[in-house]
Structure formats: structure tokens, C-alpha cells
Amino acid sequence: SQQGEEDPQALSIQEGENATMNCSYKTSINNLQWYRQNSGRGLVHLILIRSNEREKHSGRLRVTLDTSKKSSSLLITASRAADTASYFCATDRGSSGSARQLTFGSGTQLTVLP
Amino acid sequence: ETGVTQTPRHLVMGMTNKKSLKCEQHLGHNAMYWYKQSAKKPLELMFVYNFKEQTENNSVPSRFSPECPNSSHLFLHLHTLQPEDSALYLCASSQEASSPGELFFGEGSRLTVL
Numbered sequence: 379s380q381q382g383e384e385d386p387q388a389l390s391i392q393e394g395e396n397a398t399m400n401c402s403y404k405t406s407i408n409n410l411q412w413y414r415q416n417s418g419r420g421l422v423h424l425i426l427i428r429s430n431e432r433e434k435h436s437g438r439l440r441v442t443l444d445t446s447k448k449s450s451s452l453l454i455t456a457s458r459a460a461d462t463a464s465y466f467c468a469t470d471r472g473s474s475g476s477a478r479q480l481t482f483g484s485g486t487q488l489t490v491l492p
Numbered sequence: 493e494t495g496v497t498q499t500p501r502h503l504v505m506g507m508t509n510k511k512s513l514k515c516e517q518h519l520g521h522n523a524m525y526w527y528k529q530s531a532k533k534p535l536e537l538m539f540v541y542n543f544k545e546q547t548e549n550n551s552v553p554s555r556f557s558p559e560c561p562n563s564s565h566l567f568l569h570l571h572t573l574q575p576e577d578s579a580l581y582l583c584a585s586s587q588e589a590s591s592p593g594e595l596f597f598g599e600g601s602r603l604t605v606l
Contacts, residue, residue: 411594418602419599420494420498420582420598421595421597422494466534466535480595481537484532484533485534
């Protein structure tokens, strides 16, 4: 069954604005990851937040995790046209020493208008 | 360049053909994965290999046959496919010695079944 659900499905903003994408999941997790995919390309890892963390930053990215609500958000500040892509959250049930057990959501298509 | 190379990038085949997708990773990772990405659907995990051993098969039809001869190479053999199998097939790898870890994806093989 699908684990992660992103919201909204599509988001269109002006360059310079902030973009917020949300992810909800159903079962307990080891960590939650966000990935980006440009059209027709592979996914690129952006940021990982562990289940015992509440917030994490990386450059213009800010991720929050609320395990009590089983939800996460990805904030991209001062967006650029080059940020246009699909963004996916992925929940990881895997444990140390085992292969990853990532389940991906359907993604949010972000369009940043110049 | 993610260190994961997939060939071919594009493949068109008839339902009676036999073809193979190839994935090679140059990252020294121990785990490799096949994902299927169809339009408007979340990524579907197909197979997982950890140290060359298959650890997960997500009820994938037998017309898809994976092969992992070593930790650096992963194949997906295709035969008697259906038009609904048309999709982007993504290979990924990860390092299991450390946890948690992200997946490194290839650029994908776009498969069209006529």
C-alpha cells in the first residue's frame, strides 16, 4: 500500500517566493527522505531526516518531521526557475545493515515562474 | 552524474521481443534496486538485491526477470511484455554499511511496449 502522500499534487509560484510541500504517511518509519526529479530524469536525493529529529536544514531547504501526526514538510526558500521539478517524499522502514525499504509518494510538481 | 549508469536510455519493443536493461554502479555500494515509474503513479519498488542476494520481490510478474551477477551490476530481463508495462525503469544503489542512507538513482530506461 502507498506510504507517502504529497500535498499539493501541483504547485505554481513566482521566482523568489517560498514553496511548501507536505507529506503524510501511515506507518512507523526509520527516517524520511525527500527527492527531486527533473522531467524524464532520475531522482536525486535532497535531504534525510531521522525519526528522532524534528527539523533539518540544507541550504535553501528546510524539512520538518512530526511523527505524532505522521507528516513532514519541505520548504524551499527564495525559489528559482531551476527549482522546477517533481518532489517526492520517501519513507524508510529499513534498519541498519539491511537494504533500504523506501516507499515513495506520488510527488508534487513544482513550477517556478520567472 | 550520480555514479549509477543505466542502458539503454530508451527502448521500444514488441510484445514478443526479449530485451534486457542494464544498470552499473561505480560507488562501491552493496544494495541495488529496480523501480518502475508509470505516469500519474508513485514509484513502485520491484526488486531489491543486497550483497547479490535478492531480498525483495514485490509480486512482480514473471515476465520481468532480474539478475545480479555482482554488487556492481544489475539486469532486468524482459520478455513477452504488455503495453501497460511501458514506463520509466529506474535503477538505484545504496551503501548498507552505514545507516540510514539515501538511494542513488540512474537516469532511467524509458521503455515503450507496442
